[in-house]
Amino acid sequence: MTSEALQTRYPHLFTRLEDQDVPLRNLIVVDENDNDVNDDELTDELYDPAIYSHMIFIASPVVQAMGDVLATLPAKVAAREDFTECYDSEGDLWGVVSTLDETQIALAILDEAEAALC
Numbered sequence: 001m002t003s004e005a006l007q008t009r010y011p012h013l014f015t016r017l018e019d020q021d022v023p024l025r026n027l028i029v030v031d032e033n034d035n036d037v038n039d040d041e042l043t044d045e046l047y048d049p050a051i052y053s054h055m056i057f058i059a060s061p062v063v064q065a066m067g068d069v070l071a072t073l074p075a076k077v078a079a080r081e082d083f084t085e086c087y088d089s090e091g092d093l094w095g096v097v098s099t100l101d102e103t104q105i106a107l108a109i110l111d112e113a114e115a116a117l118c
Helices: 003-009 009-017 060-078 102-117
Strands: 030-032 056-059 083-088 093-098
Touching: 003 009, 003 060, 003 102, 009 060, 009 102, 030 102, 056 060, 056 102, 060 093, 060 102, 093 102
Parallel strands: none
Antiparallel strands: 030 056, 056 093, 083 093
């Protein structure tokens, strides 16, 4: 999705961003959880692919643009039909369970962010 398409779809979010020419991956990173973390000291369930299908990283520009509203998003995402779980590990690092692909997950989360900013 182009930066222009993102700006059109998320006007409230983009008015809060310093850089208006930003690709989707620089706003939110969604990766399939394949348990590639090898640090034995990490015991957080977030890294267990049997629990969470995808890991989400909310990029700094979105974190700053959302402010305290960001904390409300995991509950809103989890309430959607296309998600069965959304766990907020560190504010900007989440685990989700969804059958959507990575792009669809990113857009669904940004949809909720945009709605929260309206």
